[in-house]
Amino acid sequence: MNLQECYSAIGGDYQDALKRLMNERIVQKFVFKFLDDPSFDNLIRSMDEKDYKEAFRAAHTIKGVCQNLSFSRLCDSSSRLTEALREEKSENYQVLLEQVKADYEKTASGIRELKASV
Amino acid sequence: MNSRNRFVQKILIVDDSEMNRDILSEMLGNEYEIIEAENGEEAIAILQQKNAEISLVLLDIVMPVMDGYEVLSVMNSNNWISDVPVIMISSESSTAIIDRAYELGVTDFISRPFDALIVRRRVVNTILLYAKQKELEAMVAEQIYEKEKNSSLMVTILSHIVEFRNGESGLHVLHVQAYTEIMLRHLVEITDKYKLTNDDISLIAKASALHDIGKISISDEILNKPGRLTTEEFEIMKTHSSVGAAMLSELSVYENEPLVKVAYEICRWHHERYDGRGYPDGLKEEEIPISAQMVALADVYDALTSKRVYKNAFSHETAVNMILNGECGTFNPVVLECFKSVADDLEKESKTDASDYILKKEMINVTDEMLQHGEFSASERTLNMLKYERMKSNFFSTVSNEVWFEYTEAPAMITFSGYGAEKLGIKEYIMNPMESEELGSIINRKDILALSNMLRNTTPDQPVIQYDCEVNCNGNKEYVRIVCRSVWSPDDNAKFSGAMGKFVQIDEETGSNFLEDFSQQDALTGLWNYEASKKRIQRILANKKNEQYILAVIDIDGLENANEKYGHSFGDCLLLHMAERVCRRIRRKDIASRAGGDEILIFMECESEIEKAVNRIFAVLGEENAIYSVSVCMGVAKTEKETDSYEKLFHMAKQALQAAKNSGKGQLRFYDSSMENSVSELSPIDETSL
Numbered sequence: 001m002n003l004q005e006c007y008s009a010i011g012g013d014y015q016d017a018l019k020r021l022m023n024e025r026i027v028q029k030f031v032f033k034f035l036d037d038p039s040f041d042n043l044i045r046s047m048d049e050k051d052y053k054e055a056f057r058a059a060h061t062i063k064g065v066c067q068n069l070s071f072s073r074l075c076d077s078s079s080r081l082t083e084a085l086r087e088e089k090s091e092n093y094q095v096l097l098e099q100v101k102a103d104y105e106k107t108a109s110g111i112r113e114l115k116a117s118v
Numbered sequence: 119m120n121s122r123n124r125f126v127q128k129i130l131i132v133d134d135s136e137m138n139r140d141i142l143s144e145m146l147g148n149e150y151e152i153i154e155a156e157n158g159e160e161a162i163a164i165l166q167q168k169n170a171e172i173s174l175v176l177l178d179i180v181m182p183v184m185d186g187y188e189v190l191s192v193m194n195s196n197n198w199i200s201d202v203p204v205i206m207i208s209s210e211s212s213t214a215i216i217d218r219a220y221e222l223g224v225t226d227f228i229s230r231p232f233d234a235l236i237v238r239r240r241v242v243n244t245i246l247l248y249a250k251q252k253e254l255e256a257m258v259a260e261q262i263y264e265k266e267k268n269s270s271l272m273v274t275i276l277s278h279i280v281e282f283r284n285g286e287s288g289l290h291v292l293h294v295q296a297y298t299e300i301m302l303r304h305l306v307e308i309t310d311k312y313k314l315t316n317d318d319i320s321l322i323a324k325a326s327a328l329h330d331i332g333k334i335s336i337s338d339e340i341l342n343k344p345g346r347l348t349t350e351e352f353e354i355m356k357t358h359s360s361v362g363a364a365m366l367s368e369l370s371v372y373e374n375e376p377l378v379k380v381a382y383e384i385c386r387w388h389h390e391r392y393d394g395r396g397y398p399d400g401l402k403e404e405e406i407p408i409s410a411q412m413v414a415l416a417d418v419y420d421a422l423t424s425k426r427v428y429k430n431a432f433s434h435e436t437a438v439n440m441i442l443n444g445e446c447g448t449f450n451p452v453v454l455e456c457f458k459s460v461a462d463d464l465e466k467e468s469k470t471d472a473s474d475y476i477l478k479k480e481m482i483n484v485t486d487e488m489l490q491h492g493e494f495s496a497s498e499r500t501l502n503m504l505k506y507e508r509m510k511s512n513f514f515s516t517v518s519n520e521v522w523f524e525y526t527e528a529p530a531m532i533t534f535s536g537y538g539a540e541k542l543g544i545k546e547y548i549m550n551p552m553e554s555e556e557l558g559s560i561i562n563r564k565d566i567l568a569l570s571n572m573l574r575n576t577t578p579d580q581p582v583i584q585y586d587c588e589v590n591c592n593g594n595k596e597y598v599r600i601v602c603r604s605v606w607s608p609d610d611n612a613k614f615s616g617a618m619g620k621f622v623q624i625d626e627e628t629g630s631n632f633l634e635d636f637s638q639q640d641a642l643t644g645l646w647n648y649e650a651s652k653k654r655i656q657r658i659l660a661n662k663k664n665e666q667y668i669l670a671v672i673d674i675d676g677l678e679n680a681n682e683k684y685g686h687s688f689g690d691c692l693l694l695h696m697a698e699r700v701c702r703r704i705r706r707k708d709i710a711s712r713a714g715g716d717e718i719l720i721f722m723e724c725e726s727e728i729e730k731a732v733n734r735i736f737a738v739l740g741e742e743n744a745i746y747s748v749s750v751c752m753g754v755a756k757t758e759k760e761t762d763s764y765e766k767l768f769h770m771a772k773q774a775l776q777a778a779k780n781s782g783k784g785q786l787r788f789y790d791s792s793m794e795n796s797v798s799e800l801s802p803i804d805e806t807s808l
Contacts, residue, residue, distance in 0.1 A: 021145075036730065054182070060209065063209055064230050068231045069231075
């Protein structure tokens with residue numbers, strides 16, 4: 001699996017990331033770094049603890065990071081969760097969170113697979 | 119160090135996501151020094167400390183602890199926003215949010231996703247723009263100040279020449295100026311008919327000083343005649359208004375200067391009357407410029423209330439009544455109304471020292487101008503910071519009830535804190551302390567000499583000493599400890615330039631040993647020194663139960679070569695830089711020290727994912743830097759049950775470091791037992807070299 005294949009597997013826009021981040025080395029560096037970002041764990045924990053302010057910030061950060069890496073799929077679901085948290089539409093939290101979890105897992109496993117093959 | 123500070127712009131990135139900070143750093147490349155903060159509070163602390171050094175702030179909005187808006191408010195209330203440009207970086211895209219950011223003074227807005235080209239271009243543009251603006255502000259402020267100063271000075275000299283010939287005190291000109299200004303300021307409050315700005319008012323007031331310059335052409339006999347003038351004499355006297363105006367209009371080069379234009383109006387028409395019966399041109403009503411109308415009234419009021427060769431002074435009330443009753447000419451009803459409302463202020467003014475008033479006014483005008491043309495420039499802020507530091511140390515020296523002193527070599531002078539001087543019963547400032555009898559009566563001359571020698575024998579690296587001796591406090595002999603540090607010139611060729619210190623009562627001393635505290639720090643990096651860290655680590659290891667710790671030793675690759683190639687100060691600079699990076703990444707309870715020449719030691723408790731934490735520190739240390747690319751090798755040892763001695767742990771870390779170095783530059787190794795074979799390459803732990 002190469003970087004580009006990884007992007008298609010996780011629903012990202014490789015060309016966009018490449019264009020903005022200048023070169024493949026940098027894109028790959030930050031894609032790998034994505035695994036170290038604590039925001040997802042933060043999100044899960046604060047949702048468990050019903051600390052929705054913190055959850056908003058965590059979701060917001062995930063969204064920001066995904067925008068920067070052009071992880072479109074996870075960006076979509078995390079922005080929807082961010083907006084629900086901002087507007088305190090608590091009836092939607094669970095469904096949106098599940099989607100973010102699913103997308104995050106797919107993204108993370110795609111990156112791990114790439115890491116294993118590099 | 120200094121050269122680095124001067125040439126490399128510092129950019130502060132404030133974002134709660136490390137990832138986003140890293141992406142931005144990467145995009146900005148190595149042309150800038152990047153300082154990072156992960157929330158608003160950290161950002162404010164850094165701005166407070168580094169102040170004008172920061173060239174640009176990249177600021178996120180949504181952050182824990184303190185968000186971007188709050189950072190902007192603090193920057194606004196401290197006026198930092200005018201010197202330090204802020205670019206907002208956010209994934210927010212609603213216009214309300216963007217508008218609010220602009221209202222709070224951000225220069226630009228970059229939304230996510232970041233595009234390297236856009237980020238770079240905006241950063242460069244903003245920094246350039248601000249640099250240019252600061253330069254211009256400084257130039258404008260300087261010019262305004264010079265111009266104000268010069269023209270005020272010239273006007274004052276000129277008008278005094280006239281006064282001098284008139285045999286008057288010089289107060290007349292200043293009074294007319296002050297009255298004119300007071301009345302004009304009130305005039306613009308009651309009517310907007312005349313469209314006068316603040317600047318116009320200042321200009322008219324200034325020009326009013328010239329209203330009588332034409333009198334220079336009038337002969338002494340007429341000008342200073344004690345009795346009433348004859349008709350012929352009065353005709354001659356009346357020419358002073360047109361002569362003054364002609365003098366100004368003949369200044370062909372400057373005739374278009376606003377000051378000259380206004381002064382012309384005032385000179386020529388300050389004896390016109392509202393009913394058209396004045397001189398020289400018989401202008402009436404609004405044909406007479408408002409400047410001349412006001413000066414005419416101010417002139418009349420001051421003439422009435424002052425003593426002249428031909429008359430005594432009238433009281434304020436009489437003068438006001440005479441003017442309002444039309445006994446001294448006819449005036450514009452608006453102008454009279456104005457006069458009536460501020461009459462009390464005029465009276466007060468006539469009693470205060472007018473010159474003081476004008477000077478103060480002048481100062482306010484200059485500062486106003488400077489404020490309008492931009493906030494304080496960087497150099498002024500540096501001065502403000504200095505002032506602040508002075509204020510702080512003054513305050514603490516006053517409230518702390520301690521004897522503090524400062525000594526400077528040139529001029530040779532000792533300064534005691536206020537309390538100190540009082541307690542010792544001596545002056546706060548003592549010149550030439552070595553020869554001073556006054557100081558000699560407090561402390562034995564031999565003690566002064568000994569102290570002076572000890573200070574001169576210190577080094578910039580080890581500046582702190584203590585000295586116990588007897589001191590005569592207002593007649594009572596007390597035994598004190600003098601703790602002080604020498605101060606050295608900042609250049610490479612450090613020279614002793616002074617000292618500072620305080621007296622500690624030995625009987626009151628609660629077991630704290632100042633020297634020990636100071637000697638535990640490494641002078642260059644501010645980290646612990648090796649001995650101090652060793653003691654601390656041993657203490658922790660002795661008390662440890664189930665916790666695990668790691669000890670890491672870090673070595674900068676190729677530092678020896680760098681020292682040879684670029685000199686030792688370059689190496690120092692690198693070490694200091696590394697120390698700063700280490701400090702930024704460790705927690706308060708962790709220990710970082712300088713272990714021997716070029717090595718840095720870190721000791722920290724292992725929490726969940728120690729490898730990640732170590733990796734992160736390692737990555738930060740190896741990051742590319744604005745000036746040089748540098749890599750480090752790092753050896754790490756973990757405490758095991760059986761390895762709880764400091765020596766063993768340190769030995770293991772050193773072996774891991776050796777293993778790392780053996781495999782090249784920029785390597786990280788955790789200790790494992792296979793490295794035990796490389797013992798031979800290391801001398802047994804050589805404590806003496808540390």
